[in-house]
Amino acid sequence: MAYMGDMVRPICRDGATLDYVAAAKAYGSRCDAIGSIPRGGVLVFLAVMLVLAVAPMRSARGGEQPVKMRLIFPPSDADKKDLALLQKEADGGNPKAQFLLGMRYSEGVGVSQSGTEAMKWYRRAADRGYARAQFNLGVMCDRGRGVPVDYAEAAKWYRLAAGQEVAAAQHNISVLYDEGKGVRRDSTEALKWRRLAAEQGIVEAQYLLAHAYRYGGGVLRDDREAAKWFKLAAAQGNAYAQFELAVMYDYGEGVPHDKFEAVEWYGRAAEQGVPEAQNSLAVMYDEGEGLARNKDESLYWCRLAAEQGDSVAQNNLGWAYREGNGVAKDYAEAVKWLRLAAGQGVTIAQNNLGLMYLEGQGVKRDEPEALRLFRLAAAEGNGYACCNIGEMYVKGQVVEQNYEEAM
Numbered sequence: 001m002a003y004m005g006d007m008v009r010p011i012c013r014d015g016a017t018l019d020y021v022a023a024a025k026a027y028g029s030r031c032d033a034i035g036s037i038p039r040g041g042v043l044v045f046l047a048v049m050l051v052l053a054v055a056p057m058r059s060a061r062g063g064e065q066p067v068k069m070r071l072i073f074p075p076s077d078a079d080k081k082d083l084a085l086l087q088k089e090a091d092g093g094n095p096k097a098q099f100l101l102g103m104r105y106s107e108g109v110g111v112s113q114s115g116t117e118a119m120k121w122y123r124r125a126a127d128r129g130y131a132r133a134q135f136n137l138g139v140m141c142d143r144g145r146g147v148p149v150d151y152a153e154a155a156k157w158y159r160l161a162a163g164q165e166v167a168a169a170q171h172n173i174s175v176l177y178d179e180g181k182g183v184r185r186d187s188t189e190a191l192k193w194r195r196l197a198a199e200q201g202i203v204e205a206q207y208l209l210a211h212a213y214r215y216g217g218g219v220l221r222d223d224r225e226a227a228k229w230f231k232l233a234a235a236q237g238n239a240y241a242q243f244e245l246a247v248m249y250d251y252g253e254g255v256p257h258d259k260f261e262a263v264e265w266y267g268r269a270a271e272q273g274v275p276e277a278q279n280s281l282a283v284m285y286d287e288g289e290g291l292a293r294n295k296d297e298s299l300y301w302c303r304l305a306a307e308q309g310d311s312v313a314q315n316n317l318g319w320a321y322r323e324g325n326g327v328a329k330d331y332a333e334a335v336k337w338l339r340l341a342a343g344q345g346v347t348i349a350q351n352n353l354g355l356m357y358l359e360g361q362g363v364k365r366d367e368p369e370a371l372r373l374f375r376l377a378a379a380e381g382n383g384y385a386c387c388n389i390g391e392m393y394v395k396g397q398v399v400e401q402n403y404e405e406a407m
Helices: 083-091 095-107 115-127 131-143 151-163 167-179 187-199 203-215 223-235 239-251 259-271 275-287 295-307 311-323 331-343 347-359 367-379 383-395
Strands: none
Touching: 083 095, 095 115, 095 131, 115 131, 131 151, 131 167, 151 167, 167 187, 167 203, 187 203, 203 223, 203 239, 223 239, 239 259, 239 275, 259 275, 275 295, 275 311, 295 311, 311 331, 311 347, 331 347, 347 367, 347 383, 367 383
């Protein structure tokens, strides 16, 4: 029986396994496998470190919505004013005073917190064209604070504030256009407002704009433009922008090919807990790309990612235990992690777990279960699993010997 010794890094380029932003469409599904191709007539363990070269802001891995901006302009100005004087000015029609009084009621500063009172004063200021009140009124309608959730009303006020260059409102209206909440879904309008918000430094908008250019979303794909906006968002500390930028440096897409820069940005994202970045950093340490090879560091980051549920890292950790790569060989641990990855649909893990069952490593020998796992992987186009099924037909294991089927 032959085993693959080379490390292989399949790269999910347009890959849709990570859906970090509901508004940012799925990434696609093309995977390129880099490395050796198994010769016929052998059962092949796929010794592999995987890297997903896609990712962003989480709405994927759980379907959260793109982040909207919260209430802005805390009531510090209001704290400096006597409440009675503020009330008098608000009653007299001063929109700033009305806004500040609304903030007091919204936050419960010097008064009993009341969403209803906050809405009343925000609306009075908003009706007078006070942009900050228009934005906060939009947030109240969007979140159902003091009033029932009303996306159409939220969109109305966001749009008015956005027209007065309130960056947070520009971002929020872009999200509503993306989602089709309160307005008709319109990617062109979403992109228009998103760009304006991004130009004013809203990090969420910068990230989403970069994502649109990287993966296509109302604009033609443009890696250079994507890199520009990812850099701006990454510099502001957005972890998923840091990961995306690392990927671009890793593969020289939109930026010069630079493994050192890739490691820098993978590291920043990994420190912020992005499991895909942690796994990628583990691979860099394992292969000595952009930094000195270090098996201990590789295992450390791989384990962090695996424990967060990252299926690719789970496969890698399982393989490390199978091979004793940076850790004591432990078939039971290998099976544990490979099973988790296989359960999430990682075909390489399904293939590897199948071989563990076939050889009785860490589990009771179970040829039918091995065949089932091979078939799962083969159905998704895994060539190694296809070879292993073919070998079982050649040998007549579980199935009737059939050379034609093996071919």
